[in-house]
Amino acid sequence: MENRIKELRKALGLNQTDFGSKIGVKQAAIAAYEGGIRNPLDTVVLSICKEFNVNEDWLRNGTGDMFVERTKDDKIADFIGDIFLEEEESFKRRFVSMLADMDEDQWALLAKMANALLAENKKD
Structure with missing residues (x-):
């Protein structure tokens, strides 16, 4: 070992x-x-x-891979936990707070904008 x-x-x-x-x-x-x-x-x-x-x-x-593959849920949970350790006025915390306040229409608009950006980047 x-x-x-x-x-x-x-x-x-x-x-x-x-x-x-x-x-x-x-x-x-x-x-x-x-x-x-x-x-x-x-x-x-x-x-x-x-x-x-x-x-x-x-x-x-010595068997298997060195690191455990983390799931998306694990990564999200760790990220959210880390957000609570940030200063209250940090960008990450303010950004997540803004996301938490979004309604379904705003989420749909955000998804549309993200998809448009991805499509634009694929052209380049």
């Missing part, structure tokens, strides 16, 4: 300190995992999988 932890960390572009802080362990623990000196506890493995969307079978056994 030590090689896969290092491979994952490198794929994410994180140093040992930053990787460890995201899952609640110190840099020394990450170094020990990567060096094969210690095996991570199950709670650490689960934290890695949850934090970085990693396939647990890949991390433990």
Whole structure:
């Protein structure tokens, strides 16, 4: 598993300190995992999988893809959750608030405009 932890960390572009802080362990623990000196506890493995969307079978056994494919619903839920962490007057939060206030006619108009824009881009 030590090689896969290092491979994952490198794929994410994180140093040992930053990787460890995201899952609640110190840099020394990450170094020990990567060096094969210690095996991570199950709670650490689960934290890695949850934090970085990693396939647990890949991390433990090297089988399957490194990352779990996320559904559209997962991505939307994460995005909406992140919106609540934004400052109240941030562009994202104001934009989503505006979308939430739209009625069906406004949604239909928005869809028509988006489709027209896509058609125009296909011409180019």
